[in-house]
Each structure stands twice: as structure tokens, then as C-alpha cells.
Amino acid sequence: xxxxxxxxxxxxxxxxxxxxxxxxxxxxxxxxxxxxxxxxxxxxxxxxxxxxxxxxxxxxxxxxxxxxxxxxxxxxxxxxxxxxxxxxxxxxxxxxxxxxxxxxxxxxxxxxxxxxxxxxxxxxxxxxxxxxxxxxxxxxxxxxxxxxxxxxxxxxxxxxxxxxxxxxxxxxxxxxxxxxxxxxxxxxxxxxxxxxxxxxxxxxxxxxxxxxxxxxxxxxxxxxxxxxxxxxxxxxxxxxxxxxxxxxxxxxxxxxxxxxxxxxxxxxxxxxxxxxxxxxxxxxxxxxxxxxxxxxxxxxxxxxxxxxxxxxxxxxxxxxxxxxxxxxxxxxxxxxxxxxxxxxxxxxxxxxxxx
Numbered sequence: 337x338x339x340x341x342x343x344x345x346x347x348x349x350x351x352x353x354x355x356x357x358x359x360x361x362x363x364x365x366x367x368x369x370x371x372x373x374x375x376x377x378x379x380x381x382x383x384x385x386x387x388x389x390x391x392x393x394x395x396x397x398x399x400x401x402x403x404x405x406x407x408x409x410x411x412x413x414x415x416x417x418x419x420x421x422x423x424x425x426x427x428x429x430x431x432x433x434x435x436x437x438x439x440x441x442x443x444x445x446x447x448x449x450x451x452x453x454x455x456x457x458x459x460x461x462x463x464x465x466x467x468x469x470x471x472x473x474x475x476x477x478x479x480x481x482x483x484x485x486x487x488x489x490x491x492x493x494x495x496x497x498x499x500x501x502x503x504x505x506x507x508x509x510x511x512x513x514x515x516x517x518x519x520x521x522x523x524x525x526x527x528x529x530x531x532x533x534x535x536x537x538x539x540x541x542x543x544x545x546x547x548x549x550x551x552x553x554x555x556x557x558x559x560x561x562x563x564x565x566x567x568x569x570x571x572x573x574x575x576x577x578x579x580x581x582x583x584x585x586x587x588x589x590x591x592x593x594x595x596x597x598x599x600x601x602x603x604x605x606x607x608x609x610x611x612x613x614x615x616x617x618x619x620x621x622x623x624x625x626x627x628x629x630x631x632x633x634x635x636x637x638x639x640x641x642x643x644x645x646x647x648x649x650x651x652x653x654x655x656x657x658x659x660x661x662x663x664x665x666x667x668x669x670x671x672x673x674x675x676x677x678x679x680x681x682x683x684x685x686x687x688x689x690x691x
Contacts, residue, residue, distance in 0.1 A: 351407030358403020362396035369395060390440045397432040401425050426481055434474025436480045464544065465515070488555040506562070510545045513561035517542060527573040528643040535559065577642040578615060583650060585657070586631035588667040595634065597622045599664055603657045604638055611652045612647025616637070 369392040408421045442463040523529055523539055527547070530536035537551035547564045549557040559567075572579060589594050604620025618639035626633035638653065640646045661668060 347411045349353060351410045354410060355400070355403040355408045358399045358406070359396070365391055365395040365399065371533070387440075389443070390436050393436040393439065394432060401429055401432075418441065423482065427478055430474060430478045430481060431440060434471060434478070437466065437474070438467045438470040441470050481664030506560075507545065510561040513565040514542055514544055514547070517547070517561060517565055523571055523574075527571055529572065531559075531564075532568045532569045572643040579640060579643060579646070581638050581640055581646045581650065583636040583638065583653060584633065586628060586633045586668065587661075588669040591632070591666055593624060595664070596634075596666055597624075599660055599666065600634075600636055603660050604636060604653065607649060607653045607656060608638065611649055613641050613649050615641060630671055 369388055373388045405422070405425055408418060413421065445463050445466045475570050494571045517523065523542075525541060528536070528538050535549055535551075535557045537549040537557065540550045541548040541549060541554070542561070546563065547559045547561055549559065551557060585600070587593075601620050604622075607618045608614040608618055608620065620639075621637040622634055623637070624632060624634040628661060636653070636657075638649060640649050658668075
């Protein structure tokens with residue numbers, strides 16, 4: 337039985353101390369970076385958070401790998417063993433850097449997309465695609481470092497990718513349609529939309545496959561991205577959330593229209609300034625447009641903060657206008673029919689049918 341030389345055991349002990357010291361340094365460095373990360377969260381600049389997160393993810397791994405390599409040199413392994421250890425440590429570094437870089441790249445893309453769209457849900461697709469690309473590149477670099485030729489693999493992936501693309505045609509169509517929707521900024525999560533197919537509501541999510549719409553009745557409508565991108569839709573939040581609402585009304589023919597317009601405008605301004613959801617600096621408009629069968633019809637144009645605010649504004653406006661019309665003596669006519677008889681002769685009525 338071969339007994340190791342005491343000097344070699346001493347080198348092994350020194351190597352273990354080096355690895356332990358590297359681990360302690362890595363843990364201490366990670367704790368320091370954790371504290372810096374909490375302070376960075378309080379700043380308005382988002383890039384310092386991403387850089388500190390990257391260093392925090394790599395702190396323990398890199399220090400331990402450096403300690404292991406220093407320990408391997410201290411112990412003086414045989415050249416073949418050293419090469420194997422070096423290959424393993426390089427693979428560990430590549431994987432750690434790849435994972436950290438994927439997280440950093442996804443964070444950078446997410447911050448850029450968030451700064452442009454202003455809605456956090458809309459960055460999911462871009463972040464996931466970026467993360468996947470970085471992971472694939474890192475995996476290829478890892479295989480290349482291990483001596484595996486990636487050229488035949490890339491060729492096989494090219495041929496196989498065509499077959500996969502044909503098999504997943506609908507899925508890829510939805511993916512690229514989702515990217516197009518977000519990149520073009522046609523809609524973003526939070527917008528209220530109405531499709532020509534009849535669906536309407538607030539967009540709550542756009543992911544790689546579908547767009548989810550929440551209706552007024554709190555139900556969810558799921559639309560594939562490809563169909564959503566091809567649909568003709570009305571975005572009630574574009575170009576801004578404010579919108580005009582049209583409220584039809586009518587008065588009797590005997591009404592003073594100038595007085596009616598004055599009263600309606602006063603009620604409209606009162607609603608705009610006092611009701612939550614109205615636009616205080618907007619002046620309501622009244623437009624008479626039709627000589628009806630029993631009334632003069634007009635439309636009141638008000639302005640609301642967003643689509644959901646219109647319901648309360650309409651509710652309050654109708655109530656207050658009705659009360660004001662009664663106070664001012666302005667009549668809201670009911671449908672009537674006047675029958676004029678020739679020569680004043682009575683019109684015979686049909687006899688009542690007996691059951």
C-alpha cells in the first residue's frame with residue numbers, strides 16, 4: 337500500500353485552506369453586493385441594479401473557481417489531471433457567465449422596452465427571446481471549449497430548424513405577431529380596445545402566443561396573436577387616454593334653443609369639474625342637428641379622462657340635466673301622434689272581439 341508523502345499532504349492541506357479562503361471571500365463579497373443592491377434599488381437609475389446583480393451572481397462562483405485552480409497548482413497534479421481540472425473549471429466559468437449574462441441581457445432589454453412602452457408586462461417576450469439567445473450562444477461556446485465541433489451541429493440545426501419551423505408554423509406565427517404588436521406599439525397592456533369581431537376590453541397581457549383581454553364583465557377573452565395582429569381594432573387609449581363622449585338628447589319644439597344650449601353647457605361644465613373622471617378645463621359643446629317627429633334633437637359632447645370614466649360622467653350628466661330641465665321648465669317631449677279627421681267625421685272603430 338502506497339502512503340502519500342507528508343509534503344504532498346501538506347500541499348493538499350494548503351490547497352484546502354486556499355479553497356476555503358476563496359469561499360469565505362466569495363460569500364463576504366456577495367453579502368457586500370447584497371447591501372449595495374438594496375441601496376441601488378432606491379435610486380432612479382436602473383442600470384446600477386443590473387450591474388450589481390451581475391457581480392453578485394458571479395462573486396461566489398468566480399472566487400471559488402480561482403481558489404480551486406490555485407489549489408490545483410499548489411498540489412502539483414500531473415499534467416493530464418491538471419488539464420482535466422482546467423477543462424472542468426473553464427466549463428463552470430462559461431456556464432456561470434452565460435447564466436449571469438442571460439439575466440443581465442434580459443434585464444437590459446426589459447429596461448429599454450419598459451422605458452419605451454411604460455408597461456412592465458409588455459417586456460416579457462423581448463426578455464425571454466434575449467435570454468434564450470444568450471443561453472444558446474453560451475451552450476455553443478461551452479461545447480466548443482470541451483472540444484466538441486459545433487459546425488456539424490449548426491448544419492444539423494439549420495436543416496432541422498426548417499422542419500421544426502414547418503411543424504410549428506402556427507406557434508411561430510403567433511410569436512412573431514406578438515413581437516410585432518409590441519414593437520410597433522399599436523397597443524400595450526392596459527389599453528382598452530374593441531375588435532371588429534365584437535370583443536372589447538382592457539388588454540391585460542401579451543405573451544409569446546396569445547393576447548388576453550379583460551372585458552367589462554371581468555371575463556377573460558384569449559385571442560391568438562396572429563389573429564389579433566390581423567384584426568381591425570379601435571384603441572380607445574390612442575393617441576391618448578382622454579376621449580370625447582356623445583350624449584344624445586331632445587327638447588320640445590316650443591323650447592328656446594338659445595336658453596337650452598346655455599343650460600346644457602352650464603350643466604356640462606358643472607359635471608366636468610365636480611365628477612371624478614371629467615376633464616375640468618374642457619368646455620362642453622351642444623350641437624342641434626335634427627327636426628324630429630316630435631322634438632328637436634341635439635348631441636352633447638363631453639370629455640372624459642379615459643374609457644372607464646365615461647359611465648359615471650354620463651350617469652351624473654343625465655341626472656343633473658333632467659333636474660335642471662325641470663327647474664327651468666324645459667320640456668323633454670314624449671312620442672305623440674296627432675290624428676286629423678276629414679270634415680270632422682268620426683272614424684268607426686272595429687268592434688271588440690269576444691273571446
